[in-house]
Amino acid sequence: MTTAKPTPPGTHVKPTPPEIFIAHDVCMETRWENMYGRGYLTPASIFFIRNHTATPIIDAKTWRLRVEGPGVANPLELTYDDILAMPSTTAVRHLECAGNARVFFEEHQGRRAKGRPWRFGSYGVAEWTGVALREILERARIKPSAVDVMPTGLDDKRVERPMPVAKAMQDDTLLAYAMNGDVLPPDHGFPARVIVSGWVAVNSIKWVGTIFVSEEPIYVERNTVEYVLAGPGYAPEPPALGPVLTTTPVRSAIALAWPASLQAGSRIIRGHAWSGTGAIAAVEYSLDGGRSWAPAEIREPNIPAAGCRWEFLWDAKPGAHTITTRATDTEGHTQPAPDTVPWNDRGYEWGAYVAHPVEVV
Numbered sequence: 201m202t203t204a205k206p207t208p209p210g211t212h213v214k215p216t217p218p219e220i221f222i223a224h225d226v227c228m229e230t231r232w233e234n235m236y237g238r239g240y241l242t243p244a245s246i247f248f249i250r251n252h253t254a255t256p257i258i259d260a261k262t263w264r265l266r267v268e269g270p271g272v273a274n275p276l277e278l279t280y281d282d283i284l285a286m287p288s289t290t291a292v293r294h295l296e297c298a299g300n301a302r303v304f305f306e307e308h309q310g311r312r313a314k315g316r317p318w319r320f321g322s323y324g325v326a327e328w329t330g331v332a333l334r335e336i337l338e339r340a341r342i343k344p345s346a347v348d349v350m351p352t353g354l355d356d357k358r359v360e361r362p363m364p365v366a367k368a369m370q371d372d373t374l375l376a377y378a379m380n381g382d383v384l385p386p387d388h389g390f391p392a393r394v395i396v397s398g399w400v401a402v403n404s405i406k407w408v409g410t411i412f413v414s415e416e417p418i419y420v421e422r423n424t425v426e427y428v429l430a431g432p433g434y435a436p437e438p439p440a441l442g443p444v445l446t447t448t449p450v451r452s453a454i455a456l457a458w459p460a461s462l463q464a465g466s467r468i469i470r471g472h473a474w475s476g477t478g479a480i481a482a483v484e485y486s487l488d489g490g491r492s493w494a495p496a497e498i499r500e501p502n503i504p505a506a507g508c509r510w511e512f513l514w515d516a517k518p519g520a521h522t523i524t525t526r527a528t529d530t531e532g533h534t535q536p537a538p539d540t541v542p543w544n545d546r547g548y549e550w551g552a553y554v555a556h557p558v559e560v561v
Contacts, residue, residue, distance in 0.1 A: 486525075
């Protein structure tokens with residue numbers, strides 16, 4: 201199994217202790233046992249970090265957001281105070297790295313994919329407050345001829361990825377400045393980040409400095425080479441190497457360590473389920489590797505593109521066990537069997553159910 205690489209000192213602002221996070225170079229995976237017994241929202245203190253470089257420290261007083269490109273008639277330069285003065289909106293949405301659960305390609309199909317060996321810990325759900333991106337684009341007088349909108353971050357890598365105008369103009373596509381009712385933390389995008397509801401988190405650009413609006417499709421590394429499905433089962437879609445990732449698949453995960461150890465007796469097993477295309481319609485669990493299934497109880501809230509919590513009562517007997525869960529969303533998508541997920545070279549879109557090992561003592 202791939203070994204996590206140590207994180208260079210000073211890479212992050214918030215504490216990232218090993219009992220909370222698994223370090224993957226500059227990225228931090230939340231240990232899922234820390235999700236047990238918490239509320240619906242993932243606290244910022246345990247929210248995963250998916251960076252491409254060290255967290256930049258940006259002074260809100262000197263920060264500027266430029267809105268420019270041939271797709272707008274009135275280019276803007278906005279200050280932090282300008283953004284705060286605009287009408288605000290709030291949305292509860294999940295963020296998830298496109299490579300979440302990547303390690304299961306190797307564990308279940310025997311082929312290691314490129315990238316960090318995430319299990320489920322690059323997922324979190326938060327309340328995001330900010331300005332509807334549509335509000336900003338309308339002030340820039342977005343043209344009817346506009347095609348793509350591309351935010352670019354102020355990190356060292358200048359991470360950027362375009363989205364269609366229709367997605368940028370949706371009510372729940374935000375330029376967020378607050379997370380869970382507090383100022384957006386530096387590791388999560390201060391002073392402002394984009395939240396693109398239901399899409400892979402690379403589109404939710406952090407530390408935004410520029411929003412470019414085009415009159416033709418935009419092709420950059422992160423929608424042609426990276427964050428596309430490339431492999432023997434996927435045909436190229438030039439200039440992209442394969443189908444371009446957008447929405448996140450339906451998934452479920454158990455809020456226990458991997459592998460887990462529990463005391464024998466009556467135990468409440470809890471976890472989360474989520475989907476980029478809807479709310480969660482059902483969660484089932486299996487104690488025999490997927491041969492038979494029983495319903496888990498879904499706990500409210502259950503928000504589209506954010507997910508739900510679920511639980512069931514288990515009479516845990518001593519010995520080695522597995523617990524498998526699968527979710528179905530309101531659009532009819534159900535987690536499939538592990539051997540049915542097409543392999544791709546970067547390990548994206550693992551949405552199958554998996555057996556969680558549990559030792560009961």
